[in-house]
Amino acid sequence: MKTHAQAVVIGGGLAGCSILYHLAKLGWTDSVLIERDELTSGSTWHAAANIHGLHDNNNITRIQHYTMNLYKELEKETGQGCGVFQPGSLYLAQTEAREHQLRLQEAKAKFYGLNFHEVSKEQAKELHPLAQFDDVRCIMYEPDGGNVDPSGVTMAYATGARQLGATIERFCPVIGTEQQPDGSWIVQTEKGDIHTQWVINAAGLWGREVAALAGIELPLQPTEHQYFVTETIDEVEQLGRRLPSIADRDGEYYFRQEGNGLLIGAYEKDMKFWAENGTPLDFAHELFPDDLDRIMDNVIRATERVPAAATAGVKRVINGPMIWSPDANAIWGPVPELKNYFVCGGIIPGFSQSGGLGLMTAQWIIEGEPQYDMFAWDLARFGDWADKAFTKAKVEDQYTHRFAIHFPNEERPAGRPARMRPAYAMQKEMGGVFGLNAGWEHPLYFDANTPDTAGFTRQPWWNSVEREAKMLREHVGVIDISNFANYVIKGPGAHSWLDQLMANRIPTEIGRSCLTPMIGVRGGIAGDFTITKVADDEYMMVGSGMAERYHQRFFNMIELPEGTTFENATNRITGYNVAGPKARDMLQRLTNADLTNETFRFMRSQTITVAGIDCLAIRVSFTGDLGWEVHCAQEDQVALYTALIEAAKSMDGGPVGGRALGSLRIEKGYGSWGREYSPEYWPQEVGLDGLIKLDKEFLNKDSYLAIKDNAPREVLVTYEIDITHDADATGGEPIFTADGASVGRVTSGSYGYSVGKSLALGYSNPNVAKAGDEVEVMILGIPHKARILHEPPFDAKGVRLRA
Secondary structure (H helix, E strand, O other): OOOEEEEEEEOOOHHHHHHHHHHHHOOOOOEEEEOOOOOOOOOHHHOOOEEOOOOOOHHHHHHHHHHHHHHHHHHHHHOOOOOOEOOOEEEEEOOHHHHHHHHHHHHHHHHHOOOOEEEOHHHHHHHOOOOOOOOOOEEEEEOOOEEOOHHHHHHHHHHHHHHHOOEEEOOOOEEEEEEOOOOOEEEEEOOEEEEEEEEEEOOHHHHHHHHHHOOOOOOOEEEEEEEEEEOOOHHHHHHOOOOOEEEEOOOOEEEEEEOOEEEEEEOOOOOOEOOOOOOOOOOOOOOOOOOHHHHHHHHHHHHHHOHHHHHOOEEEEEEEEEEEOOOOOOEEEEOOOOOOEEEEEOOOOHHHHHHHHHHHHHHHHHHOOOOOOOOOOEHHHOOOOOOHHHHHHHHHHHHHOOOOOOOOOOOOOOOOOOEOOOOHHHHHHOOEEEEEEOOEEEEEEEOOOOOOOOOOOOOOOHHHHHHHHHHHHHOOEEEEOOOOEEEEEEOOOHHHHHHHHOOOOOOOOOOEEEEEEEEOOOOOEEEEEEEEEEEOOEEEEEEOOOOHHHHHHHHOOOOOOOOOEEEEOOOOEEEEEEEOOOHHHHHHOOOOOOOOOOOOOOOEEEEEEEOOEEEEEEOOOOOOOOEEEEEEEHHHHHHHHHHHHHHHHOOOOEEEOHHHHHHHHHHHOOOOEOOOEOOOOOHHHHOOHHHOOOOOOOOOHHHHHHHOOOOOOOEEEEEEEOOOOOOOOOOOOEEEOOOOOEEEEEEEEEEEOOOOEEEEEEEEOOOOOOOOOEEEEEEOOEEEEEEEOOOOOOOOOOOOOOO
């Protein structure tokens, strides 16, 4: 066995073999895969292996499309069959909401050049003569949908990797992983040790156990999952061609042909966990006892769809394990707290995603960053707050609602609360309705009498959010910003460290703040921060709360100077944004500090006392209105909040939640990390290039210089939309010209309550549409006329912001 390798992949299932293949494809041919048993052991071998191209997340759609196209190329390249069957897939909508979802996916398919379109009931009957569609509102057809052979695909990846020079060691359990002082690793196995630059944990059902060898706890939990295959059905055998699969997600089952019978699978409400305390090390190709009674309600609905299945005998039952993350997306990416340790686990629709997943992994390891923003998969979206209890509750919710629609703005209660600030109870008494933000319970709006429902159309809470948004614009509002990430950098090297990290110049004068982008490995926007000099050799930095662990990877790229400390202070610092035309008058009632514009200008800060509480006040507001961020110690949060709310109410103001803030920032045209800002987008495309100073060194400067003179591929703009249906854009909707040319897509959307317009932020191809042009935004998958605005509709010149 080899003793040295560029990378060691642990796990010989679908994901591990795809990663090994793509590493070799990108040039890392000196890579090794280690498998404790035989290839495909664990979950891979018994998977239903359905493939489909579309996903609610646009970038996952891209990598699924790549995967579906890869299989036949892989067969040609390796000579190993993948068992690809693509008779197409029919997607059924029994409800209005499902129809909205399918029509939106049809619009996205058009935007990305995928084949996914509506068919009539008569056409569907021709495609699948055994099915009845009387109760269906809408049917979409994906001609490339189908299934593959699980073992065939896995062996094709393995064969391709070997042909390129990579190595596979089977029946070779890993017994230890030890990081070396230089960041490399020793992977210990029963056959000997391997010294490697990178460890990639793709151990599937054993991902938790392998992670534990490196001191990592992953939020993963296995469950049982069943499907069965019928005996031969005469009508299927006589048809002489392969039937398309059926995805009836309102019915909570899936159907496809297997041989001359049918494969029927379901995600039942009476689900079962497995291996809660660890996956048995001697488990390999075993299955669980049949338990079809648990899925019988789903099966009955399936046989009503295809009556021929009702009288067919059961040929084979597959009841095997699969391992889930709390949101059913992959747990994927380098572990921020370790060097050169990559995790790839929790993949549910693996055969739709395996190729793209392997490619993105290889790009990240070899090139330093994947070409797409894949934060939806990034393990950094979870922190240590995602403990076993949280993970188990969320996995149960995800499994039993596998086919439920994930609506825009939806907040599911399972596993919550996970993290609470001291003000949580007070906010709840005030009528706060909460969402989950980086584990924190965060107020969305304040109206306990209006439930937090979810849907594609405007929900009852729309009016509650309107009241808060207008209250702030007309008077004053208090917004809890304790879900933001807070960092404190102290010491003689604090300025130089920040200056090397960030693209803007870092303030040298106490009381000065700056906004700055952080540049990614490919030259895009890795983050945006507010940095304030609060004392000699001390800075406070505020960034995206959900990106806390993600950004830690970049912070680790610049070594801290001797005598300088970096503290993630999010857990001990809380804050509020006091904003609106009366913000100054309101705050002035609570402090002796001079808040006049001459003394306390925009982007300045002071340490002041508010209601007797020591606070750092920064003159900045994500609402785009006159305002201050007021930060205090967590133990003072309730006292400060009480004083702020009482003062606000005396001036016709009050508490404002996150949904109103979303509307207010869109009115101002402010982007948000993870929506408008990501490593995919260049600074000149998002309007942040003016904050980059080329007369200094900063992280990934060479990457920025390589793209800075490129013409923008897309530009971030504001759209004003004519609403003809009771819905606003929310994010992800494609945008076209009236004659069908692709313009771009929405990144964030909301009604602009204070300007009386339905608005969206999004990207536009400047060669197709520019400011002033009319376009069509596909809200609910239906074209809505819209215009690209020349400037944001609220305070475009910043008069109120700087008043």
